[in-house]
Amino acid sequence: MAEQQAAIAISPDGKTIATIAAARLTLHAGDGRTPARQYVPPRNGAAKRYGSVCWAPDASLVACGAADGSVTVWDVRKGVIRTTLPGSDPVKTVRFAADGAALWVATTTPDGAPRRTVRRLALDGTTNDVDADARGVSTLAPHPSSGDACAVASSRVRLVKGTERRTLPGAHATFVRCLAWTKDGRRVASSADAREILVHDCVSNSSETLRCAAPLLSLACFVRNDVVVCAAVLADGRVQLAGSEPDSTRTAVAVRHVAGDALVVARGDPPKCSREALKIEGDRVAGLVPKVAPAPAPEKPSKKKTKAPPVLGFASLSGDPLLEEARQQHAAKRQRLEASESGDASLGDRLAEMDALARRHEAGLRADAAARDAADSSRWGGPAAEGDAASLAKVLDQAARCGDDRLMDTVLRRTEPDVVEATLSRLPAASALPLLNNLAERLERRPRDAPRLVPWIQATLRHHAAHLANHPGARDALARLQHVVAERVHLLPKLLALQGKFDLLLRRAAAARAAPAGGPAVEAVPRRTVAADPSDDEMADDDDEEEEEEDSSSSSSSSGSGDGGESSSGSDSDDSD
Known part of the structure; x- marks a missing residue:
């Protein structure tokens, strides 16, 4: 040992x-x-x-x-x-x-x-x-x-x-x-x-x-x-x-x-x-030690009885009403064929036989199309989503408990809403907190995966809210999620304000290029109005200073013109006297 x-x-x-x-x-x-x-x-x-x-x-x-x-x-x-x-x-x-x-x-x-x-x-x-x-x-x-x-x-x-x-x-x-x-x-x-x-x-x-x-x-x-x-x-x-x-x-x-x-x-x-x-x-x-390939197991003689070929595509199931109906149709067909071979069948019987064959062929085509539609719907989260959710819930439970990221990725690739809801509803409550911690870590590490991860987070909180509310470790996981979301939301107004400033600059530059030489400058109108953050809006401060200078100059000119008007009126009055 x-x-x-x-x-x-x-x-x-x-x-x-x-x-x-x-x-x-x-x-x-x-x-x-x-x-x-x-x-x-x-x-x-x-x-x-x-x-x-x-x-x-x-x-x-x-x-x-x-x-x-x-x-x-x-x-x-x-x-x-x-x-x-x-x-x-x-x-x-x-x-x-x-x-x-x-x-x-x-x-x-x-x-x-x-x-x-x-x-x-x-x-x-x-x-x-x-x-x-x-x-x-x-x-x-x-x-x-x-x-x-x-x-x-x-x-x-x-x-x-x-x-x-x-x-x-x-x-x-x-x-x-x-x-x-x-x-x-x-x-x-x-x-x-x-x-x-x-x-x-x-x-x-x-x-x-x-x-x-x-x-x-x-x-x-x-x-x-x-x-x-x-x-x-x-x-x-x-x-x-x-x-x-x-x-x-x-x-x-x-x-x-x-x-x-x-x-x-x-x-x-x-x-x-x-x-x-x-x-x-x-x-x-x-x-x-040399690796020896295992010898193939000797083939055992089959003890199963040879089954008769299926009748009209149906499996050999005893007591199946569809099988009984197929057998009856097969017997009737055989009787009609024997009658036609002997020359006893009339033209109407032969036409009826051909019409019945055409109807059965058309029904078979419709059944095949319905089977294909069912397969496609189950693949994309249709009626078979319940079966997928049962297996996904088991895989998700194992991945959350063991911390297996590769196994977790295979589950999180599914983004169909009905599959996500059905999977989380079947997930054991004990795996809700480990799953939430894993999702928060993924969202913090790769924010661009938010469209794929957010539906799983929402469904986890919706289906396991009672368990998380009574769990002592849920506070840290929820605080981590709150921090990640708050950081993203806090940066959004600043990004929009910055984009609006760039739009304004580009618009003014385009208007300046389009104005004739020596002519009056054309005031550019921004394409969108964005409420900027006054704490970092340096451009707004510069615009305010320019407006104050223009107001002061206009006020001084107006006051000067007012004084001149008064003196002229006085001279006129003197002349009149």
């Missing part, structure tokens, strides 16, 4: 690799064709930072230990969180017990020192703290066949089962980093920062030492031909069987023994990894 790095875990069957990065779990399929699947906790768990990952024995669950002390158990087949087990100390190592019903967890203090106790967490929430090693537990490995037994390591390796403690022979100079059991549960291998691997025999109470070319990153221990073999990934990435030369052509970050002479290694750094299967020849790693 292999022991991998904390950030990488290979499934028990060797077909899938689990990697963690921050609060994201990624599963990489070994076939190279299936895309990677990502599992992200809800928004309120985005602050988690995973530090360790492991697989359940049946490969249906994956457990991730976080720095806040909690352990998240994912159901990777359904894509949902099975349970979250609380804790207070940062999780260093988490491993499933052999029965898959509990987890063994090694923790550290906030400054990184290993704790002396380990926790056994049942999936039903029961917690049991076990005092394992006074020196502190650096890593652990549950027994492969006993659900309540575990090997813990500091600089030594101890077996823990209930209240029993047993120290195995042999010790390292520093804390153990890698720990792995053989599948029979008799031997456990350990490795620290040095190049040595200690294989502890729990039955004979003895140990043997194996040498490697460099310190280890990952370790697998198994029995081959009655000999204990340790496969290791060295610090420089090479794969080596302890005691032999390392394979310099293969690099990896984790290793697991699957069966017989087959090893599975993970290549690449998290969160991107790929899988390779290696074969063992003699005492060394010989290279890749």
Whole structure:
């Protein structure tokens, strides 16, 4: 049984690799064709930072230990969180017990020192703290066949089962980093920062030492031909069987023994990894396992009875009134044909037969046209929109819960109003808030997608208003949407005012070019009137200053003319006197 790095875990069957990065779990399929699947906790768990990952024995669950002390158990087949087990100390190592019903967890203090106790967490929430090693537990490995037994390591390796403690022979100079059991549960291998691997025999109470070319990153221990073999990934990435030369052509970050002479290694750094299967020849790693195409399954003799050909295009369904009617028509036709062949049918019977055939042909054409119309209407959101909405609601629910943007894009491409309404009406209320957060993030990131996203946002608020009103996290999502919409609406008047100014300038320039040389300037009339913002309207200020100057000059001229008029009138009066 292999022991991998904390950030990488290979499934028990060797077909899938689990990697963690921050609060994201990624599963990489070994076939190279299936895309990677990502599992992200809800928004309120985005602050988690995973530090360790492991697989359940049946490969249906994956457990991730976080720095806040909690352990998240994912159901990777359904894509949902099975349970979250609380804790207070940062999780260093988490491993499933052999029965898959509990987890063994090694923790550290906030400054990184290993704790002396380990926790056994049942999936039903029961917690049991076990005092394992006074020196502190650096890593652990549950027994492969006993659900309540575990090997813990500091600089030594101890077996823990209930209240029993047993120290195995042999010790390292520093804390153990890698720990792995053989599948029979008799031997456990350990490795620290040095190049040595200690294989502890729990039955004979003895140990043997194996040498490697460099310190280890990952370790697998198994029995081959009655000999204990340790496969290791060295610090420089090479794969080596302890005691032999390392394979310099293969690099990896984790290793697991699957069966017989087959090893599975993970290549690449998290969160991107790929899988390779290696074969063992003699005492060394010989290279890749050749990929053999699966042999085609032999064809089984068909036991089904040969069905009679359909009558007049109808399926062979017993008791169908349409089938009975078709049979009657077929029998009547056959009788008329036999009569015509014998010369007994009259001309009227033959004309009636031809007329009936023409009517049936026309009815068939009308039925085909109706079927095509129904198919087109279902494609564009017609009567079949209800069926589309049922499947879209399931896909949307999964995408909202897992945070899968690619899956979300496939749903948001549909913009037909009836499809959107029917889909949101079938969406579970628990997915409304994650969907609203995703839509707000998309609208903030790409405002030009507003015509496509706004109908989904409106339908979400309309169908799930009661749930959102009582949800404590809805306030942040609605505030984010309010901020995005307010920013767009606030900029709209300024953009319209700026466009109006440019229209005015262009109009004046066109009028100036059209005016004759030396003639009076033509006042340009703007094409539209826009209420500009007085805070940034510099042109309006300039126009006001020009108008004030014109008013002052006109007023002074008028006053001068008034004084002249008075003096002339006075002179006239004098002359008259």
